[in-house]
Amino acid sequence: MDIKLICTSCGEVYKEETNTFRCTKCDEPLELELVSNAKIKAGNMLEQSVLERYSEFYPFLNNKVDISLGEGFTPLLESRFLSKELGIKGVYFKNESQNPTWSFKDRGTITGVIRAMNLGFKGIGTVSTGNMAASVAAYGSKAKIDTIILVKEExxxxxxxxxxxxxSKLVKVIGDYGKLYLESIRLGYDNGFYFINSDSPFRVEGYKTIAYEIFEQLDYKTPDYVLVPTSAGGDIxxxxxxxxxxxxxxxxxxxxRFIATQATGCAPIATAFKNGKxxxxxxxxxxxxxxxxxxxxPPSGNQVLRMLKNNGGMAVDVDDDEILNAQKLMAEEGIFGQPASxxxxxxxxxxxxxxxxxxxxIVVNIVTASGLKFTSALDQHALNTITIDIASLADIIKK
Ligand SMILES: [Zn+2]
Structure with missing residues (x-):
């Protein structure tokens, strides 16, 4: 399985991974060569995994490794209510909370784990505060491969x-999280553990399936805009x-066109975009x-800026009040996403x-993960209940 990894900044070509997954010349992220001769497989989706249906877009993965937990094939839900309220022809939600570990991360975890197994690594790992940790732990268990999860001490x-x-082996680490991201990949790679961190090339590849599905779900049409909650930058x-x-x-x-969405309280990409940096x-x-x-x-922050520039998209930040308002609005459409989503x-x-x-x-919002992952956020909402005596039930229902 030959691969061609290309530096997203200087264009340097690599035939194999570096032990940092980054360009040795400019330290920017590497990505797999663009696939330009694939088609979507026909057949019944109920009998296929996502990586089987879109296998032609993954020529560099040996798909014989079956560790699927049923990732992908998530619903694309149209909100006619919000479409009317906002005066936009089509408002859709790609509900990634319906993945095996309730976030989009599963799509990238499976491609990363398959890559690790193809290369014969003895173990896998990740550095995460939540969604990605759960995802890698679940696929590590399914694959019966040694798995190390590094999380923040607090x-x-x-x-x-x-x-x-x-x-999995779950380790709380004291120290700088950014440094841990880099060190874990390098030390892992040199010692037989393949760390599938946020923007590692084979993880990013997994997220392509979100695009293929949206395209199929819109009856083989492309939306005008896709809005993606953005942290490290791998998903977008x-x-x-x-x-x-x-x-x-x-x-x-x-x-x-792509819109990277961030929280005002942590908006390194949106800030740089706004300032033309x-x-x-x-x-x-x-x-x-x-x-x-x-x-x-974010380790892919610079690449997201380059991508948005080429794409004609933008980055924007929203404050916590706007986020909570949107979380409630989404729930009123039946979709319970976490605040980031x-x-x-x-x-x-x-x-x-x-x-x-x-x-x-036609706009598509990516709902990255389930609201059940972070229920303490619900304390921020004014959620009302009433208590009655059973004798008053008829009155309440009639009202
Ligand atoms: Zn480079």
Whole structure:
């Protein structure tokens, strides 16, 4: 399985991975060569895994490894209510909370784990505060491969226990998280452990399936905009690459514009974009309810800026009030996403008020993960219940 990894910044070509997954010349992220001669397999989706259906877009993975937990094939839900409220032709939610570990991470975890197994690594690992940790732990268990999960020392029990249940080696690490991201990949690679961190090339590849599914679900049409809650930058990079591949393969003639959505309390990419900068700066004192995207120095930040520039998209930040409002609005449409996931709808509302969209646009919000992952955020909502005596039941129902 030959691979060609290309530096996203200087274009240097690599025939194999570096032990940092980054360019040795400019230290920017590497990505797999664009696939330009694939098609979507026909057949019954109920009998296929996502990687079987889109296998032609993964020529570098040996798919004989079957460790699927049923990732992908998540619903694309149209909200006619919000479409009417906002005056936008089509408002859709790609509900990634319906993945095996309730977040989009599973799509990238499976491709990363298969890669590790193809290469004969004895173990896998990741560095995460939540969604990715649970995902890697689950697939590590399914694959019966040694799995190390590194988490922040101050992680809350609410997040720790749902990771611990899978039985991986779970280690709380004291120290700088950004440094841990780099060190874990390098030390892991040199010692037989393949760390599938946020923007590692084979993880990013997994997120392409979100694009293929949206394309199929819109009856083989491309939306005008895709809004993606953005932290490290792996998810938005993968989805955008997926659409570029559909175009390169002649399946569609356009790529949607991408909008990276961040929380105002931690917005290194949106800030750099606003200021017309080509590189991100570390965001000081991050503080937001959208913990899942609270990364002060995203490893793919510069590449997201380059991608948005080429794509004609943008980055925007929304504050915690706007996020909570969007989380509630989404729930009223039957979709319960975590606060980070609500940044896409919050950004859609904000940009619509600024007349960024036209009435004829089709927009897709990526709902990255389930609200059940972070129930303490619910304390921030004014949620009402009433208590009655059973004798008053008839009165309440009649009212
Ligand atoms: Zn480079």
């Amino acid at each position: 992680i809350a029990d609410e997040k720790l226990k749902p990771i611990a249940i899978y039985g 990079r993968g989805i955008e690459k997926g659409f570029r591949e559909l175009k390169a393969c002649g399946l569609t003639d356009k790529v949607p 080509e590189e991100i700066e570390r965001f000081n004192n991050p503080r937001t309810i959208a913990h899942a995207i609270e990364n002060p120095y 609500a940044t896409s709808l919050a950004a859609l509302i904000k940009l619509k008020e600024e007349n960024y969209f036209s009435d004829e646009d």
